[in-house]
Structure formats: structure tokens, C-alpha cells
Amino acid sequence: MPVDGDEVEIKPTWWVELDLAETPKLKSLQINGRLTFKNDKANLPLIKLRSHQIFVRAGEFIIGTETAPYDGKAEVELLGLTDSDGLVLSGTIKGGNKILASTNKVAFYGKPRDQMTRLLDTVEEGATTIKVDSTLDWAVGDEIFISSSTV
Numbered sequence: 709m710p711v712d713g714d715e716v717e718i719k720p721t722w723w724v725e726l727d728l729a730e731t732p733k734l735k736s737l738q739i740n741g742r743l744t745f746k747n748d749k750a751n752l753p754l755i756k757l758r759s760h761q762i763f764v765r766a767g768e769f770i771i772g773t774e775t776a777p778y779d780g781k782a783e784v785e786l787l788g789l790t791d792s793d794g795l796v797l798s799g800t801i802k803g804g805n806k807i808l809a810s811t812n813k814v815a816f817y818g819k820p821r822d823q824m825t826r827l828l829d830t831v832e833e834g835a836t837t838i839k840v841d842s843t844l845d846w847a848v849g850d851e852i853f854i855s856s857s858t859v
Contacts, residue, residue: 710734716759718743718767726755733787734759736795739767739812747772749779756783761795761803764810772817779819784808821845827854 710716712732718724722741729752737743737759745755762769762784772778786806795803803809821844828839831854838854846852 720766726757727752729754730756731758736761736763739764739769742768742770745771745778745780745782747776747778747780752780754781754783756785758785758787760786760788760792760805762786762808763795763803764808764812764814766812768813768815769810770813770815770817774817777817777819782816782818 710732713735714732715736715738716734717738718741720740724741724743725746726743727746727748737757739762745757746752771782786808788805790805792805794805795807795809808814822842825844826841828841831838
């Protein structure tokens with residue numbers, strides 16, 4: 709099992725299913741095989757992948773599928789400071805730090821959600837409630853944006 713600071717590589721013939729609630733703080737993760745998140749909301753409501761750099765080089769980083777979207781909460785946390793070592797591609801191209809770079813396939817499939825609706829009443833600055841046109845599947849912690857309009 710990796711520990712904080714490790715440089716991890718998923719080899720070309722490996723298919724890794726991440727089933728930890730939270731990974732150690734990796735120095736780097738290079739994916740040449742396949743990395744997926746275990747879709748088990750009952751036992752793993754949140755899976756958090758933490759690394760300074762993630763490079764999907766010759767492999768695939770896939771969470772969920774079109775036909776079976778990921779049910780739980782997935783987080784990819786990119787670590788480091790502005791002056792941390794950066795990812796260098798092919799020995800010459802500086803990719804920066806706190807980076808998820810891909811030269812192959814990255815695909816995340818989550819539950820489809822309604823994203824837009826209409827306000828039923830004017831909302832004044834400082835209001836604590838709003839009335840909307842339809843029921844949305846909002847959850848605690850969701851953030852909303854109310855745009856201005858003209859009459």
C-alpha cells in the first residue's frame with residue numbers, strides 16, 4: 709500500500725479499483741493501466757484521491773460509466789504549493805504543478821442532475837429563501853448561482 713510522499717505508477721497491465729475512503733498524499737500518480745473508483749455508495753459514500761500530480765500517460769482514469777454513473781461522491785485533490793516541483797513531460801515540456809495531465813483517456817460519469825430552473829419571485833439582496841419553478845435535486849452543501857435579469 710502506498711504511503712504519504714510515494715510516487716505511484718499503475719502499470720499497463722493493471723486495472724486498479726480504488727476502494728479507500730482517502731488515499732495517502734501521493735507525490736505523483738502515473739496511470740499507464742486503468743484506474744477506477746469502486747462504486748459502492750453504501751460502504752464508500754466518498755472516495756478522495758490526493759496527489760501533487762496525476763499523469764494519465766498511456767492508461768485510463770475512469771469514474772463510473774455512461775450506463776452506470778458513479779453513485780457516491782468522488783474528489784480528486786491536487787496538492788502542493790506554487791513553488792512545488794512541476795511535472796515535466798518528455799523531459800522538456802513543463803506541465804506545472806497541481807496538475808492532472810492526460811495523453812490518453814479521462815472520463816467521469818456522475819448522476820445526471822437538473823441544473824437550471826426559473827425563479828418564481830424576485831430575490832432581494834440578503835434574502836434567505838427563494839422560490840423556484842420546479843423541484844430540483846439539490847443536496848446540502850450544493851452551491852447555487854442566481855443571475856441578474858432585466859425587465
